[in-house]
Amino acid sequence: xxxxxxxxxxxxxxxxxxxxxxxxxxxxxxxxxxxxxxxxxxxxxxxxxxxxxxxxxxxxxxxxxxxxxxxxxxxxxxxxxxxxxxxxxxxxxxxxxxxxxxxxxxxxxxxxxxxxxxxxxxxx
Amino acid sequence: xxxxxxxxxxxxxxxxxxxxxxxxxxxxxxxxxxxxxxxxxxxxxxxxxxxxxxxxxxxxxxxxxxxxxxxxxxxxxxxxxxxxxxxxxxxxxxxxxxxxxxxxxxxxxxx
Numbered sequence: 598x599x600x601x602x603x604x605x606x607x608x609x610x611x612x613x614x615x616x617x618x619x620x621x622x623x624x625x626x627x628x629x630x631x632x633x634x635x636x637x638x639x640x641x642x643x644x645x646x647x648x649x650x651x652x653x654x655x656x657x658x659x660x661x662x663x664x665x666x667x668x669x670x671x672x673x674x675x676x677x678x679x680x681x682x683x684x685x686x687x688x689x690x691x692x693x694x695x696x697x698x699x700x701x702x703x704x705x706x707x708x709x710x711x712x713x714x715x716x717x718x719x720x721x
Numbered sequence: 722x723x724x725x726x727x728x729x730x731x732x733x734x735x736x737x738x739x740x741x742x743x744x745x746x747x748x749x750x751x752x753x754x755x756x757x758x759x760x761x762x763x764x765x766x767x768x769x770x771x772x773x774x775x776x777x778x779x780x781x782x783x784x785x786x787x788x789x790x791x792x793x794x795x796x797x798x799x800x801x802x803x804x805x806x807x808x809x810x811x812x813x814x815x816x817x818x819x820x821x822x823x824x825x826x827x828x829x830x831x832x
Binding site for chain 1: 728730731734735738741742745746778779781782783784785786787790793797
């Protein structure tokens with residue numbers, strides 16, 4: 598099944614590698630946003646099947662963006678997976694407690710990113 | 722669900738992205754080298770530390786994606802060291818420079 602994914606990350610290299618990975622490996626359709634604010638707008642317009650959301654971004658960071666997504670009825674039910682380069686367990690617990698579907702880690706393996714997402718979201 | 726793909730088909734596209742973003746990677750490494758060199762003679766300003774910490778964090782998140790797992794490990798170590806560099810310690814400063822220099826070789830050596 599063709600899935601639609603929104604990637605929100607301020608780092609262009611990460612956005613491009615993740616998009617390449619999901620498009621090439623899984624054949625999913627990918628939309629990108631370079632900030633939390635842009636991501637909120639694109640999530641409303643694009644209505645993705647899932648959002649891959651970076652944690653550390655200038656301005657509105659990942660957790661703040663997630664809270665805004667949940668507040669808006671148009672985006673409240675879209676599954677969100679946080680993407681972070683933070684490896685400390687206290688950070689991981691804090692992110693998991695937000696209520697996101699999963700916390701994925703950078704660096705990710707481009708060959709298996711789609712499988713990870715599909716597994717978390719039970720996309721058979 | 723398992724998405725099977727020839728790794729070579731993805732590898733070529735990843736190589737293209739690597740060369741596209743190489744100048745940015747090298748610029749981040751040079752930020753680390755400059756800060757590590759400055760740390761040899763005394764404490765860094767909070768601005769220098771923040772800039773170096775941010776460059777290390779970004780490299781840590783991306784280098785392994787391009788197959789440079791040692792690069793990610795070094796960048797993580799630098800991220801930690803710059804965060805802790807609030808007080809000047811000569812041994813830590815030496816470590817910063819050695820790690821940053823190795824990172825430069827790793828980034829410059831990826832084909």
